[in-house]
Amino acid sequence: xxxxxxxxxxxxxxxxxxxxxxxxxxxxxxxxxxxxxxxxxxxxxxxxxxxxxxxxxxxxxxxxxxxxxxxxxxxxxxxxxxxxxxxxxxxxxxxxxxxxxxxxxxxxxxxxxxxxxxxxxxxxxxxxxxxxxxxxxxxxxxxxxxxxxxxxxxxxxxxxxxxxxxxxxxxxxxxxxxxxxxxxxxxxxxxxxxxxxxxxxxxxxxxxxxxxxxxxxxxxxxxxxxxxxxxxxxxxxxxxxxxxxxxxxxxxxxxxxxxxxxxxxxxxxxxxxxxxxxxxxxxxxxxxxxxxxxxxxxxxxxxxxxxxxxxxxxxxxxxxxxxxxxxxxxxxxxxxxxxxxxxxxxxxxxxxxxxxxxxxxxx
Numbered sequence: 141x142x143x144x145x146x147x148x149x150x151x152x153x154x155x156x157x158x159x160x161x162x163x164x165x166x167x168x169x170x171x172x173x174x175x176x177x178x179x180x181x182x183x184x185x186x187x188x189x190x191x192x193x194x195x196x197x198x199x200x201x202x203x204x205x206x207x208x209x210x211x212x213x214x215x216x217x218x219x220x221x222x223x224x225x226x227x228x229x230x231x232x233x234x235x236x237x238x239x240x241x242x243x244x245x246x247x248x249x250x251x252x253x254x255x256x257x258x259x260x261x262x263x264x265x266x267x268x269x270x271x272x273x274x275x276x277x278x279x280x281x282x283x284x285x286x287x288x289x290x291x292x293x294x295x296x297x298x299x300x301x302x303x304x305x306x307x308x309x310x311x312x313x314x315x316x317x318x319x320x321x322x323x324x325x326x327x328x329x330x331x332x333x334x335x336x337x338x339x340x341x342x343x344x345x346x347x348x349x350x351x352x353x354x355x356x357x358x359x360x361x362x363x364x365x366x367x368x369x370x371x372x373x374x375x376x377x378x379x380x381x382x383x384x385x386x387x388x389x390x391x392x393x394x395x396x397x398x399x400x401x402x403x404x405x406x407x408x409x410x411x412x413x414x415x416x417x418x419x420x421x422x423x424x425x426x427x428x429x430x431x432x433x434x435x436x437x438x439x440x441x442x443x444x445x446x447x448x449x450x451x452x453x454x455x456x457x458x459x460x461x462x463x464x465x466x467x468x469x470x471x472x473x474x475x476x477x478x479x480x481x482x483x484x485x486x487x488x489x490x491x492x493x494x495x496x497x498x499x500x501x502x503x
Contacts, residue, residue: 162443169442173455177234180459184230185222187466189473192218229359233465234458235371236356236424237434239416241457242378244431245438245449246413249385250406251316254439254494257431258417261323261410262299265330267421270295272334272348276341288351289366289422295330296418302326304410316392316406353478354425356465363423374416378450381409385446427461427480429487434460436494 162169185197192214200212200222212219243258251260259265270291274281281287300323307322338345384405387395392402420427434457435449442448461479464486468477 162445162448163441164443166448169448169452170455173452173459177455177459177462180462181230181234184233184462184466185226187470188221188226190218190221192222197222224360228361228364229356229465230462232359232364232367232423233356233462235364235367236420236427236458237430237461238454238458239367239371239374239420240427240430241434241453241460242375242450243413243417245435245446245453246378246385246409247431248435249389249446249449250409250413251320252389252391254436255432255491256320257429258413259327259426259428259431260320261303261414262326262330263296263414263417263421264426265327265334266299267292267296267418268348268352268426269299269330269334269337271351271425272337272344275344275347275351276337279344279347286366289363292351293418293422296421297414299326299330300410300414300418304407319406319410350478351425352480354427354480354483355468355476355478356424357469357476359423367419367423370415370419374412374419375454377408377412378416379454381405381412382446382450385409385450389444389446425478425480427483429483429491430457430461432494433483433487433490436490 182194182197186192186194196212196214196218199210200214200219203210203212214222240258244256247256247258247260248254270293271288273295274288274291278287303323303326304319306325307319310318310322338348384400387398387400388402388405390398395402395405435453438449438452438456442452461483464482465479468479468482471477471482
């Protein structure tokens, strides 16, 4: 980080710095988050139309560890259910939830506002347009192979690139407020194009809305492998810069005074969060509210420092989405609810709580 003049912090910045603390011990919170994610993993594997005991699941997992010499007592069909149907779905849910939650936390720190979500700069609109174009103009190929996820990923990432370019071209292009306005503009434009395409291809509406509402029902190991590199890069970059996010929360002027290259860091963090978000959306569709619910909950219970907010958002976000998916596939079993409907059910009232408390977060 470049050296800058040590300017005095304002009183508001000192108050913000006091807010950036951890309640209790970080390792204790991380242990709790890891236990929550593990509980979600076991629940997601065990619960379903064919119940499978936790003991049998653990025994089956241990039988795959070399040199232990253990044998699984699961039947062939139950083993296939665990390893080929439920486990990839649960692992994908953990990855998607972790990406959306950590991206939401990052965006809220970069833009100093707890009301923003991972879709702020147009990821949702771009991914929705990419998926709509693929379903409308190549319906026979959209759900075969990687074409639909690729179109959604390209659309989401492209939308953020356009929003960032528009924001930087403005007079105050380096400000977070300008980027937000650019994101709103790009979102409105891409949504208008998507609506036009849907109107011209009304026979594909059901397929488009099924994707938009989000689902993990077709998840397989291929989807996990597809998302894993994007999720890995995004998570590593965000975790390595969590202390920088604490500084940026103080405001651009104060962060620059403390030696942070605000423009460069904002670009890096937005790019990393967008990479994870676009990858998650590409394989799961649009799942709303997760990027608001989890980071804000973490701040309420564990403190506002990004040293704990980011890693806990990864763990709790992944676990929360898996539990949500369990509800989505069991409430009206044997049918399934779109997972986005379930997250909205919990997210809408929680969003109202965030609105009431947002006056205490940044400016």
